[in-house]
Amino acid sequence: MKTNMLEAIYFDGQTTKKRQVSLSFQGGNVLVQGEDVYHLEPFRPTMLSEKLGNAPRQLYLSNRAYCQIQNHAALEAMLREAGLKSQSTVSHLEARWHYALVALAFTLLAIVAAYIWVLPVLANEVAKRIPPELTAKMDQQTLMLLEKSTALTSTKLTTAQQLAIRQRFQALQVPVDQLKPAFKLVFRNSEAIGPNAFALPGSTILVTDKLVTLAGPSNQNQVIGVLTHELGHVYHRHALRQFVQGSIVAVVMTWYLGDISSLLASVPTAMLQTKYSRELEGEADDYAISMLKTNGISPQVLADMLMKLEGFYKLQKPSEKDSHHSLEEYFSTHPLTQSRIKKLRAPHHEN
Secondary structure (H helix, E strand, O other), X not given: OOOOOEEEEEEOOOOOOEEEEEEEEEOOEEEEEEOXXXXXXXXXXXXXXXXXXXXXXXXXXOOOOEEEEOOHHHHHHHHHHOOOOOOXXXXXXXXXXXXXXXHHHHXXXXXXXXXXXXXXXXXXXXXXXXXXXXXXXXXXXXXXXXXHOOOOEEXXXXXXXXXXXXXXXXXXXXXXOOOOOXXXXXXXXXXXXXXXXXXXXXXXXXXXXXXXXXXXXOOHXXXXXXXXXXXXXXXXXXXXXXXXXXXXXXXXHHHHHOXXXXXXXXXXXXXXXXXOOHHHHHHHHHHHHHHHHHOOOOOHHHHHHHHHHHHHHHOOOHHHHHHHHHHHHHHOOOOOOHHHHHHHOOHHHOO
16 A cells, blocks of 8 residues: 655754655554654644644654644645544634634623623622731822822811811711721822812722812711712722722733733822722712711712712813813712712602
Protein backbone atom coordinates (compact mmCIF):
# COMPACT_ATOMS: atom_id res chain seq x y z
CA MET A 1 0.00 0.00 0.00
CA LYS A 2 1.42 3.32 -1.06
CA THR A 3 1.63 5.93 1.68
CA ASN A 4 1.42 9.63 0.78
CA MET A 5 4.21 11.77 2.09
CA LEU A 6 4.16 15.46 2.97
CA GLU A 7 7.23 17.68 2.83
CA ALA A 8 8.08 19.62 5.99
CA ILE A 9 10.98 21.35 7.76
CA TYR A 10 12.17 19.72 10.98
CA PHE A 11 13.63 21.54 13.99
CA ASP A 12 15.04 19.49 16.84
CA GLY A 13 14.15 22.13 19.46
CA GLN A 14 17.76 22.37 20.62
CA THR A 15 19.53 24.05 17.71
CA THR A 16 18.52 26.29 14.83
CA LYS A 17 19.46 23.68 12.26
CA LYS A 18 16.78 22.86 9.69
CA ARG A 19 16.21 19.44 8.13
CA GLN A 20 13.99 18.50 5.23
CA VAL A 21 11.72 15.65 6.28
CA SER A 22 8.65 13.79 5.07
CA LEU A 23 5.50 13.31 7.10
CA SER A 24 2.95 10.56 6.84
CA PHE A 25 -0.10 9.55 8.86
CA GLN A 26 -0.90 5.88 9.26
CA GLY A 27 -2.65 3.78 11.86
CA GLY A 28 -3.42 6.84 13.98
CA ASN A 29 0.26 7.74 14.15
CA VAL A 30 2.41 10.46 12.65
CA LEU A 31 5.71 9.38 11.13
CA VAL A 32 8.56 11.84 10.58
CA GLN A 33 11.43 10.64 8.33
CA GLY A 34 14.50 12.38 7.05
CA GLU A 35 18.28 12.54 7.27
CA ASP A 36 19.16 11.40 10.80
CA VAL A 37 15.50 11.75 11.74
CA TYR A 38 13.01 9.01 12.46
CA HIS A 39 10.15 9.66 14.87
CA LEU A 40 6.85 7.87 15.34
CA GLU A 41 4.15 8.77 17.85
CA PRO A 42 0.32 8.80 18.14
CA PHE A 43 -1.28 11.76 16.43
CA ARG A 44 -3.34 14.23 18.48
CA PRO A 45 -5.16 17.30 17.07
CA THR A 46 -3.53 19.45 19.78
CA MET A 47 -0.14 18.77 18.19
CA LEU A 48 -1.08 21.13 15.34
CA SER A 49 -0.97 24.89 15.69
CA GLU A 50 -3.96 26.99 14.62
CA LYS A 51 -4.21 28.18 11.05
CA LEU A 52 -3.20 31.83 10.73
CA GLY A 53 -3.68 32.82 7.12
CA ASN A 54 -0.91 31.43 4.95
CA ALA A 55 1.62 31.19 7.77
CA PRO A 56 3.25 27.76 8.16
CA ARG A 57 1.59 25.45 10.67
CA GLN A 58 3.59 23.79 13.40
CA LEU A 59 3.41 20.11 14.32
CA TYR A 60 4.76 19.76 17.86
CA LEU A 61 6.32 16.41 18.79
CA SER A 62 6.74 14.85 22.20
CA ASN A 63 10.56 14.99 22.00
CA ARG A 64 10.39 18.83 21.94
CA ALA A 65 11.05 18.90 18.22
CA TYR A 66 8.57 20.34 15.75
CA CYS A 67 7.86 20.34 12.04
CA GLN A 68 6.94 23.36 9.96
CA ILE A 69 4.35 22.65 7.28
CA GLN A 70 3.66 25.12 4.49
CA ASN A 71 1.15 23.17 2.38
CA HIS A 72 -2.11 23.49 4.34
CA ALA A 73 -4.29 21.83 1.71
CA ALA A 74 -2.10 18.75 1.42
CA LEU A 75 -1.96 18.44 5.20
CA GLU A 76 -5.75 18.58 5.51
CA ALA A 77 -6.18 16.06 2.69
CA MET A 78 -3.78 13.57 4.27
CA LEU A 79 -5.45 13.87 7.66
CA ARG A 80 -8.88 13.31 6.16
CA GLU A 81 -7.61 10.28 4.25
CA ALA A 82 -6.16 8.87 7.46
CA GLY A 83 -9.44 9.54 9.29
CA LEU A 84 -7.84 11.99 11.70
CA LYS A 85 -9.31 15.23 13.05
CA SER A 86 -7.28 18.27 12.13
CA GLN A 87 -9.26 21.33 13.17
CA SER A 88 -9.56 22.63 16.69
CA THR A 89 -12.77 24.25 17.91
CA VAL A 90 -11.26 27.69 17.28
CA SER A 91 -10.35 26.86 13.69
CA HIS A 92 -13.80 25.33 13.20
CA LEU A 93 -15.48 28.53 14.32
CA GLU A 94 -13.14 30.69 12.25
CA ALA A 95 -14.08 28.71 9.18
CA ARG A 96 -17.79 29.10 9.93
CA TRP A 97 -18.33 32.80 10.69
CA HIS A 98 -22.01 32.42 11.60
CA TYR A 99 -21.05 30.09 14.47
CA ALA A 100 -18.48 32.64 15.57
CA LEU A 101 -21.12 35.39 15.58
CA VAL A 102 -23.43 33.26 17.70
CA ALA A 103 -20.58 32.54 20.12
CA LEU A 104 -19.77 36.27 20.26
CA ALA A 105 -23.41 37.13 20.94
CA PHE A 106 -23.59 34.61 23.78
CA THR A 107 -20.34 35.97 25.22
CA LEU A 108 -21.63 39.53 25.19
CA LEU A 109 -24.93 38.47 26.74
CA ALA A 110 -23.05 36.60 29.46
CA ILE A 111 -20.93 39.67 30.20
CA VAL A 112 -23.98 41.94 30.37
CA ALA A 113 -25.88 39.46 32.56
CA ALA A 114 -22.90 39.14 34.90
CA TYR A 115 -22.62 42.94 35.17
CA ILE A 116 -26.33 43.48 35.82
CA TRP A 117 -27.13 40.54 38.11
CA VAL A 118 -23.99 38.77 39.31
CA LEU A 119 -21.66 41.70 39.97
CA PRO A 120 -23.99 43.59 42.37
CA VAL A 121 -24.55 40.43 44.42
CA LEU A 122 -20.82 39.73 44.51
CA ALA A 123 -20.04 43.34 45.46
CA ASN A 124 -22.60 43.21 48.28
CA GLU A 125 -21.07 40.03 49.69
CA VAL A 126 -17.56 41.47 49.48
CA ALA A 127 -18.68 44.74 51.11
CA LYS A 128 -20.11 42.82 54.08
CA ARG A 129 -16.69 41.28 54.72
CA ILE A 130 -14.60 44.45 54.59
CA PRO A 131 -13.58 45.33 58.16
CA PRO A 132 -14.56 48.77 59.52
CA GLU A 133 -10.89 49.60 60.08
CA LEU A 134 -10.25 49.41 56.34
CA THR A 135 -13.27 51.47 55.33
CA ALA A 136 -12.26 54.10 57.91
CA LYS A 137 -8.86 54.36 56.21
CA MET A 138 -10.57 54.66 52.83
CA ASP A 139 -12.59 57.60 54.16
CA GLN A 140 -9.46 59.25 55.55
CA GLN A 141 -7.67 58.95 52.22
CA THR A 142 -10.64 60.44 50.39
CA LEU A 143 -10.80 63.44 52.69
CA MET A 144 -7.04 63.97 52.44
CA LEU A 145 -7.23 63.86 48.65
CA LEU A 146 -9.98 66.46 48.54
CA GLU A 147 -8.26 68.73 51.01
CA LYS A 148 -5.01 68.59 49.04
CA SER A 149 -6.85 69.48 45.85
CA THR A 150 -8.45 72.47 47.68
CA ALA A 151 -11.94 71.16 46.92
CA LEU A 152 -12.46 70.98 50.66
CA THR A 153 -11.23 73.35 53.34
CA SER A 154 -11.88 73.69 57.05
CA THR A 155 -15.45 74.47 57.97
CA LYS A 156 -16.47 78.05 58.65
CA LEU A 157 -19.47 77.02 60.72
CA THR A 158 -19.27 78.02 64.35
CA THR A 159 -18.72 75.39 66.99
CA ALA A 160 -22.25 76.05 68.23
CA GLN A 161 -23.73 75.42 64.77
CA GLN A 162 -21.86 72.15 64.39
CA LEU A 163 -22.74 71.00 67.89
CA ALA A 164 -26.45 71.73 67.42
CA ILE A 165 -26.59 69.60 64.26
CA ARG A 166 -24.51 66.80 65.76
CA GLN A 167 -26.62 66.60 68.92
CA ARG A 168 -29.90 66.76 67.01
CA PHE A 169 -28.84 64.06 64.59
CA GLN A 170 -27.28 61.84 67.26
CA ALA A 171 -30.45 61.99 69.35
CA LEU A 172 -32.66 60.58 66.59
CA GLN A 173 -34.21 57.22 67.29
CA VAL A 174 -34.51 54.46 64.68
CA PRO A 175 -37.58 52.30 63.99
CA VAL A 176 -37.73 49.08 65.99
CA ASP A 177 -37.08 46.99 62.86
CA GLN A 178 -33.93 48.89 61.89
CA LEU A 179 -30.47 49.54 63.25
CA LYS A 180 -28.71 52.86 63.52
CA PRO A 181 -25.30 52.30 61.96
CA ALA A 182 -22.19 53.83 63.41
CA PHE A 183 -21.36 57.08 61.65
CA LYS A 184 -18.95 59.99 61.73
CA LEU A 185 -20.24 63.44 60.84
CA VAL A 186 -17.71 65.92 59.39
CA PHE A 187 -18.20 69.49 58.19
CA ARG A 188 -16.15 71.07 55.42
CA ASN A 189 -16.33 74.22 53.34
CA SER A 190 -16.20 73.97 49.55
CA GLU A 191 -16.86 76.57 46.89
CA ALA A 192 -16.38 73.97 44.19
CA ILE A 193 -18.84 71.39 45.52
CA GLY A 194 -21.44 73.85 46.76
CA PRO A 195 -24.34 72.79 49.00
CA ASN A 196 -24.19 69.02 49.36
CA ALA A 197 -23.81 66.07 51.68
CA PHE A 198 -22.62 62.61 50.81
CA ALA A 199 -21.70 59.35 52.48
CA LEU A 200 -18.24 57.92 51.92
CA PRO A 201 -17.66 54.15 51.61
CA GLY A 202 -17.09 53.83 55.34
CA SER A 203 -19.25 55.45 58.00
CA THR A 204 -18.33 59.07 57.28
CA ILE A 205 -21.02 61.54 56.25
CA LEU A 206 -19.62 64.77 54.86
CA VAL A 207 -21.68 67.97 55.03
CA THR A 208 -20.68 71.20 53.29
CA ASP A 209 -21.17 74.60 54.91
CA LYS A 210 -23.29 75.76 52.01
CA LEU A 211 -25.86 73.04 52.67
CA VAL A 212 -26.33 74.32 56.23
CA THR A 213 -26.46 77.93 54.99
CA LEU A 214 -28.96 77.08 52.26
CA ALA A 215 -31.30 75.45 54.77
CA GLY A 216 -31.17 78.51 57.01
CA PRO A 217 -30.95 78.79 60.81
CA SER A 218 -34.69 78.21 61.28
CA ASN A 219 -34.80 75.07 59.13
CA GLN A 220 -32.39 72.74 60.88
CA ASN A 221 -34.73 69.82 60.26
CA GLN A 222 -34.06 70.16 56.53
CA VAL A 223 -30.40 69.41 57.18
CA ILE A 224 -31.46 66.53 59.44
CA GLY A 225 -33.62 65.21 56.60
CA VAL A 226 -30.63 65.12 54.26
CA LEU A 227 -28.50 63.44 56.92
CA THR A 228 -31.09 60.68 57.48
CA HIS A 229 -31.02 60.04 53.74
CA GLU A 230 -27.23 59.77 53.82
CA LEU A 231 -27.44 57.52 56.86
CA GLY A 232 -29.65 55.29 54.73
CA HIS A 233 -26.78 54.99 52.24
CA VAL A 234 -24.46 54.07 55.12
CA TYR A 235 -26.97 51.54 56.51
CA HIS A 236 -27.29 49.78 53.14
CA ARG A 237 -23.54 50.12 52.37
CA HIS A 238 -24.42 51.75 49.05
CA ALA A 239 -21.18 53.71 48.62
CA LEU A 240 -19.04 50.74 49.62
CA ARG A 241 -20.96 48.36 47.35
CA GLN A 242 -20.65 50.75 44.42
CA PHE A 243 -16.96 51.21 45.08
CA VAL A 244 -16.33 47.46 45.29
CA GLN A 245 -18.34 46.90 42.13
CA GLY A 246 -16.38 49.57 40.26
CA SER A 247 -13.12 48.19 41.60
CA ILE A 248 -13.91 44.68 40.35
CA VAL A 249 -14.56 46.09 36.88
CA ALA A 250 -11.38 48.18 37.08
CA VAL A 251 -9.28 45.18 38.19
CA VAL A 252 -10.61 43.08 35.32
CA MET A 253 -9.91 45.87 32.82
CA THR A 254 -6.47 46.46 34.31
CA TRP A 255 -5.69 42.74 34.11
CA TYR A 256 -6.74 42.81 30.46
CA LEU A 257 -5.12 46.13 29.51
CA GLY A 258 -2.28 46.35 32.04
CA ASP A 259 -1.09 49.34 34.14
CA ILE A 260 -2.05 48.45 37.71
CA SER A 261 -0.41 51.67 38.96
CA SER A 262 -3.10 53.87 37.41
CA LEU A 263 -5.77 51.76 39.09
CA LEU A 264 -4.23 52.21 42.53
CA ALA A 265 -3.78 55.94 41.99
CA SER A 266 -7.44 56.38 41.10
CA VAL A 267 -8.90 54.58 44.12
CA PRO A 268 -9.67 57.67 46.27
CA THR A 269 -11.15 59.53 43.32
CA ALA A 270 -13.30 56.58 42.32
CA MET A 271 -14.96 56.63 45.73
CA LEU A 272 -16.49 59.99 44.92
CA GLN A 273 -17.68 59.17 41.44
CA THR A 274 -20.61 57.13 42.69
CA LYS A 275 -23.87 57.76 40.91
CA TYR A 276 -26.60 55.92 42.73
CA SER A 277 -29.31 54.21 40.75
CA ARG A 278 -32.97 55.09 41.25
CA GLU A 279 -33.33 51.88 43.26
CA LEU A 280 -30.53 52.75 45.69
CA GLU A 281 -31.78 56.32 46.11
CA GLY A 282 -35.20 54.87 46.82
CA GLU A 283 -33.78 52.63 49.54
CA ALA A 284 -32.04 55.59 51.18
CA ASP A 285 -35.23 57.68 50.94
CA ASP A 286 -37.25 54.88 52.53
CA TYR A 287 -34.77 54.71 55.40
CA ALA A 288 -34.97 58.50 55.83
CA ILE A 289 -38.79 58.52 55.73
CA SER A 290 -39.02 55.79 58.35
CA MET A 291 -36.47 57.44 60.62
CA LEU A 292 -37.99 60.92 60.31
CA LYS A 293 -41.51 59.66 61.05
CA THR A 294 -40.23 57.73 64.08
CA ASN A 295 -38.94 61.01 65.47
CA GLY A 296 -42.07 63.01 64.70
CA ILE A 297 -40.54 64.85 61.74
CA SER A 298 -42.36 65.11 58.44
CA PRO A 299 -40.46 63.73 55.40
CA GLN A 300 -41.58 67.00 53.80
CA VAL A 301 -38.40 68.57 55.23
CA LEU A 302 -36.24 66.42 52.93
CA ALA A 303 -38.43 67.26 49.95
CA ASP A 304 -38.11 70.97 50.76
CA MET A 305 -34.34 70.66 50.95
CA LEU A 306 -34.22 68.88 47.61
CA MET A 307 -36.25 71.72 46.08
CA LYS A 308 -33.84 74.26 47.52
CA LEU A 309 -30.85 72.37 46.11
CA GLU A 310 -32.49 72.12 42.71
CA GLY A 311 -33.31 75.81 42.75
CA PHE A 312 -29.80 76.75 43.84
CA TYR A 313 -28.17 75.19 40.80
CA LYS A 314 -30.82 76.48 38.42
CA LEU A 315 -30.26 80.07 39.61
CA GLN A 316 -26.49 80.04 39.25
CA LYS A 317 -25.02 82.62 36.88
CA PRO A 318 -23.53 81.04 33.74
CA SER A 319 -19.97 81.61 34.95
CA GLU A 320 -20.74 80.23 38.41
CA LYS A 321 -22.67 77.32 36.94
CA ASP A 322 -19.71 76.41 34.77
CA SER A 323 -17.37 76.47 37.75
CA HIS A 324 -19.72 74.29 39.76
CA HIS A 325 -20.89 72.00 37.00
CA SER A 326 -18.06 69.52 36.66
CA LEU A 327 -17.44 69.10 40.36
CA GLU A 328 -21.13 69.12 41.20
CA GLU A 329 -21.74 66.35 38.70
CA TYR A 330 -18.52 64.68 39.82
CA PHE A 331 -19.48 64.55 43.50
CA SER A 332 -23.26 64.59 43.46
CA THR A 333 -25.03 61.38 44.33
CA HIS A 334 -28.51 62.85 44.04
CA PRO A 335 -30.48 62.89 40.81
CA LEU A 336 -32.92 65.62 41.93
CA THR A 337 -36.00 64.15 40.33
CA GLN A 338 -39.59 65.22 40.79
CA SER A 339 -40.49 61.59 41.50
CA ARG A 340 -38.39 61.60 44.67
CA ILE A 341 -39.90 64.85 45.85
CA LYS A 342 -43.40 63.62 45.06
CA LYS A 343 -42.78 60.45 47.04
CA LEU A 344 -41.54 62.40 50.07
CA ARG A 345 -44.59 64.66 49.95
CA ALA A 346 -47.08 61.78 49.76
CA PRO A 347 -49.93 62.32 52.29
CA HIS A 348 -49.47 58.89 53.90
CA HIS A 349 -45.97 59.92 54.97
CA GLU A 350 -47.33 62.64 57.24
CA ASN A 351 -47.52 61.95 60.95
